[in-house]
Amino acid sequence: MPMPIAVLVSGGGSNLQAIIDRIEAGMLDAEIKVVVSNKADALGLTRAKNHHIPTRVLLHTEFDSRESFDEAMVQAIRESGVTPQGVVAMAGFMRMVTPVFLNAFKGRVVNIHPALLPSFPGVRGQSDAADYGVKIAGCTVHFVDEKMDHGAVIIQAAVPCQPGEGGDRLGSRILRLEHRVLPQALQWLAEDRLTVDGRFVHLKPSTRNLAIQPMADVDVETQALVWPPLEEGF
Known part of the structure; x- marks a missing residue:
């Protein structure tokens, strides 16, 4: 079901x-x-x-x-x-x-945030990262708790930042990865593969034979790194 x-x-x-x-x-x-x-x-x-x-x-x-x-x-x-x-x-x-x-x-509420938490929480995650001049930004899917953008991390995707680019340009590249990691996190929940121990989220191995790339770029244009790795179809 x-x-x-x-x-x-x-x-x-x-x-x-x-x-x-x-x-x-x-x-x-x-x-x-x-x-x-x-x-x-x-x-x-x-x-x-x-x-x-x-x-x-x-x-x-x-x-x-x-x-x-x-x-x-x-x-x-x-x-x-x-x-x-x-x-x-x-x-x-x-x-x-x-x-x-x-x-x-x-334990069943998740959020997608356009920054690599715990850095740059809040509504200006992309712009704050760009303005700060970081070399790597990204997005985070996490469980929601009572604090803003604070709960245990399920999956993150990292993208390189270009010097001087604004939040809109950076945000558009981050968004492409948001569209992949959020459905992936939901599928792990659907398969009952996530367990939480304090701030640590553990991913159980899949019972299916899935093709994954353990530490690979998942998008040539954004040169993104995702961990845990995306599985087939995401």
């Missing part, structure tokens, strides 16, 4: 599209039960509707506290059919969640 997931978006939803594409290609053993957004004009909602995926809009400005907003999200996600064995994927969702939300989906 496919793993039920809810996807949270606030904007364009390109990571949502990457998830949809992997599901439709038969690479990701999951079913998106609902896409929830805190913005009525989020393009991610249109992407969902184009694929006949149910959507919900919950405007955080209409709630008197973060907790009450999170309660409404929990209810919407549960009503969609996401079970305790399901997953909530934050894919460009620009809100921090409270223990009200995390306790409802304990």
